[in-house]
Each structure stands twice: as structure tokens, then as C-alpha cells.
Amino acid sequence: MAPEPLQLTVHGIAPPDLSDPAQAAPQRTRNGRLKMLLVLLACAAPVIASYFTYFVIRPEGRTNFGTLMLPTRALPDLALRTLGGEPVAARSLHGQWLLVAVGPSTCATACQKQLFMQRQLREMLGREKDRLDKVWLVTDEGAIDPLLLASLQAAPEVIALRAGRDVVHGWLEPAAADASVDPQLHLYIVDPMGELMMRMPAEPDPSRVKRDLGRLLRASSSWDNAGR
Numbered sequence: 001m002a003p004e005p006l007q008l009t010v011h012g013i014a015p016p017d018l019s020d021p022a023q024a025a026p027q028r029t030r031n032g033r034l035k036m037l038l039v040l041l042a043c044a045a046p047v048i049a050s051y052f053t054y055f056v057i058r059p060e061g062r063t064n065f066g067t068l069m070l071p072t073r074a075l076p077d078l079a080l081r082t083l084g085g086e087p088v089a090a091r092s093l094h095g096q097w098l099l100v101a102v103g104p105s106t107c108a109t110a111c112q113k114q115l116f117m118q119r120q121l122r123e124m125l126g127r128e129k130d131r132l133d134k135v136w137l138v139t140d141e142g143a144i145d146p147l148l149l150a151s152l153q154a155a156p157e158v159i160a161l162r163a164g165r166d167v168v169h170g171w172l173e174p175a176a177a178d179a180s181v182d183p184q185l186h187l188y189i190v191d192p193m194g195e196l197m198m199r200m201p202a203e204p205d206p207s208r209v210k211r212d213l214g215r216l217l218r219a220s221s222s223w224d225n226a227g228r
Contacts, residue, residue: 065208066189066198075194076171078137078163083144088161091194093135095228097217098190100135102168102183105142112148114187115158117206121187122156124210128217130226134158135190139165171196189216192224 080088099118103111118134125132136158138144144152144160152158172183185202187209198216200209217224 064198064212065205066200066212069197069199072191072195072197073171073174075190075196076167078161078167078171080161080163083138083149083160083162092228093133093159093190094194095192096226097132097192097213097220097224098135098188099132099213100137100188100190102137102139102172102186102188104140104165104184105138105144107145107148110185114184115148115152117187117204117209118158120206121210121213124206125213125217128214129156131217131224132213136160137168138162139168172199189213191216191220 075090075093078090080090082088099121101111101114101118103114107115115134115136118136122129122132122134134156136152138160139162141162152160169183172186172188173181182202187200187204188196189198189200189212190196198212200212
């Protein structure tokens with residue numbers, strides 16, 4: 001039998017990477033940052049879409065009772081503490097809509113009215129109420145009246161936390177240097193991302209506050225669930 005001719009197969013080989021590692025590293029860093037930005041945008045898209053729908057694409061004649069905080073203000077590091085003095089990370093408040101009241105430990109009549117309205121507004125939300133937490137930022141180190149403390153701890157409990165007065169007021173009303181707006185007279189709405197986004201008027205109409213809260217909860221229903 002005649003010998004078969006020898007067959008050779010040539011395989012393509014990728015050329016060696018001769019690029020300078022010192023130049024490639026910044027490019028990889030830029031690519032990584034771009035990918036991270038795209039992921040963050042994808043995560044934030046539902047939030048942006050719901051806010052855009054609520055605040056921009058809305059039926060004629062709809063008005064907000066509360067004052068929109070534009071731009072929204074991220075929850076800062078308030079050095080929060082429980083009434084017993086245990087530190088609490090501000091970020092732990094993320095993940096839930098918050099209805100925030102502010103006041104000193106003495107909590108006079110105006111403060112007690114705010115806390116009472118907090119409770120009533122949450123109950124008025126019906127099946128959506130578990131998506132809203134009540135927060136009271138106590139702006140001094142005084143003792144809380146035992147009767148008031150007992151009412152705060154009744155279910156559903158108010159999240160009572162101590163924080164420095166100047167830092168709290170600077171977050172809530174940074175432009176109110178002339179003290180024309182007293183944060184102690186208002187209720188504030190913070191979204192689950194930790195963004196302060198609405199201030200209710202002093203002496204508000206509960207039904208109109210409830211309407212604003214209801215609209216916000218409906219607009220965010222696609223990306224926000226009860227609990228953290």
C-alpha cells in the first residue's frame with residue numbers, strides 16, 4: 001500500500017498582547033466604573049420613573065399639599081442614638097417610607113400634636129400602612145415624660161432617636177438661616193432611598209396629607225415593598 005501523504009493543519013494563534021500594562025490598567029478601571037454606573041442606573045430606573053410619573057406626567061389640576069424639596073436631600077450621618085444611648089446607623093432607616101417629626105424631649109403641645117397626627121395618618125393609609133414608619137428625632141438630651149414614652153412604645157411603635165439639633169435642622173431646612181421655617185412645626189416625608197422629598201405645612205389638613213402619602217405609595221408600588 002502506498003504511504004498516505006502527510007497532512008498539516010495550521011491553527012490561528014492570537015497575537016501576543018504587547019500593550020503596556022501601565023496604560024491598560026487605567027482603561028480597565030474606566031471600563032469597571034462604567035459598568036458599575038450602568039448597574040446603578042438600572043437599579044435606580046424604577047425610582048426615577050415613578051417620581052417622573054408622579055411629579056411631571058400627571059393629570060392637570062393635581063396639586064401637592066406638601067412642599068416638594070427640590071432637589072431631594074440625602075439622609076446625612078446624624079450620629080443617631082436610641083433614647084437609651086445606643087448608637088444607630090442612619091442608613092438603617094433606609095428601605096421604608098418615613099414620616100418624620102422633630103422636637104425636644106420636653107415635647108410641648110405642638111410636638112404632641114405632631115406625634116398624634118403621625119399615628120392617625122399611618123392608620124388612615126389602611127393596607128399600605130406597613131410601608132410607612134413613624135420617626136421622632138429628639139434634638140436634646142432631656143428625659144422623655146413617662147406617659148409620652150408609654151404612648152410612643154404602643155404598637156405600632158414610634159422610632160424615637162436622639163440627634164443633634166443643628167445637624168437635623170441643617171438637613172431639613174438648610175436655607176432657613178433666618179429661622180422663618182421652624183422644623184418642629186412640620187412633618188417631613190423621606191423615601192426608602194433615604195431622600196428627604198416633601199415637607200408638610202404647619203397645622204396641616206390630615207386628609208390632604210393622607211392624599212399626598214397615598215399618591216406617593218401608589219407611585220412607588222412597583223419598586224417598594226413593606227419592611228426593610
